Amino acid sequence: MTTILPLGLLDKAISSRVWILMKDDREFEGTLRGFDDFFNMVLENVIELDNGKKNKLEQILLNGTQICLIVPGGEIS
């Protein structure tokens, strides 16, 4: 069974939609353009969900420190 590393999984998800859950119940969904070792992420065509409010963003650099969960191919609830 081949080993899959976390950042390897993220690498596979590049150019596809990802769903990101933050520690404080915020959610982001966007096209993953890139990331770094600290889980900072470049996302495009992003939907931000915060306390029920949605916000659209064209391109963001998301700080990795508060990221809790990443779902490749996932959608905002």
Place this chain on the structure above:
Amino acid sequence: MSHEKRTSADFFKQVFGRTVNVKLHNRTEYIGVLAALDGNMNLVLEQCEEYLESKLINKYGQILLRGNNVLYISAKFNQKQQQEEEV
């Protein structure tokens, strides 16, 4: 359409001199022109407006924002007046 992996360094290069919207963990937002950025997400913004819950609360000529507070840095390709859509 082929896409190269774009890391935070590429984002930085593209975003200099643009108007950005920086959101902090405490939901405060800063809209200003990006003058400087480092690997810790520390920022210098110029002609900056400070928003809390979409209400303008302050304006600054130049600010230094400590990167540990930053949730995201958002850039727009068009240099139009920024509008947020809320559903």
